[in-house]
Amino acid sequence: MNKTPLLAGLVVVGIVLVAGLWLRAGLIGAERWPVRWLDVEGELHRTSAGQIRSAAVGPASTGFFATDLDAVRGAVEALPWVAAATVGRHWPDALHIRVVEHRPVARWNEDRLLSDQGKVFEVSGSSSMQGMASLEGPEARREEVLENWRLMRRRLAAVGQDINHVRLDERGAWTVRLDSGQILALGRESVHERLERYVLVHDELRARGRPIARVDLRYTNGLSVRWADEAGPEVAQRG
Template identity: 30%
Template structure:
């Protein structure tokens, strides 16, 4: 190759490189607009825009890493899924999917339909949710057993309002926001059968007088009444 041709090729490459760099700089402008789409029941666009603002501040349209940005935005508690795309010339489009709360979890969290906890503050939790609790990581187990008990007790017209899994594995539940039932750790189905029989035979007519029901006995059902305790067998 002649020396002149080589120099021309080098100049062409440099020009293309300079042009590409100039084009990149021209396209890579600061992000000026954020667009949000999705169906929301508990959060609103103002809340989401306020939470998104710190993540896009100082970022530019082409340089921003969308995968990393998605990972960071996904940490917003009320979001279950996040999709992000670029929109010409300087906007990002966020497709956001809201968490679907199905239960309270302690004082500061809600559970989604998978039994995964998420913090609800600074928003208020929805009203009318069952109140569940258990050791860390037990959300799916407690939620699944709540669904089982709810179906099991439905024929008795009992509304299950609270369910607790204690650290040592014992269960206790509350229905109608009033009566507690100590279910214990073992023989749960047999104990529920005894509750079923006692409820149909007598207890349903005296629910307003019951403090708690203890099923942790080999035979019979212990009932603590307001003012006294007796055994119903």
């Protein structure tokens, strides 16, 4: 019979028991083994190292050995701009905290921000942030809205256009507003094929020298245009 695994297990159990007794006796508590340093690492733009230390200092006050690293991580991740944190001990008296911040790419349903990882988060003052598109849709389809926005934006860049707003309504219909003010009605089906139809006629429409209010692409073959300088019905442009 191989006794090595059994002996190793007993050693581990013994170490845990001794550590527990020492902790209760205060031998490895905060007074004897305090955390003196909180080292912060990460590419920080919205959160300061001071804010991270302030969040961590409370749960780290129980000492180097007794500190619950998950509690420290949770306190740091509760900061609005922090997406994720990892915490480790660094002998003899420091905790190393590595932080990854949210990188906002768009607004989500008006009052929140959407990160490049598809996570929704809230921060104060987000309404004053400029230069981000607004995405709108059901929570359950958030990742789909984000992915379609990225694909549409990439395709529209070929004709010098960018997206100001994307909306996916309750019926599953897509509407896009460009930075130029144009509205593209894409409907519920073949959204990217319909967008491609717009891209193909973009230069022709621009050559007319008239501002466009709305392009309806919900046709099987073609589109219709409403010009911004007229109040009449849309003019059909068949493919």
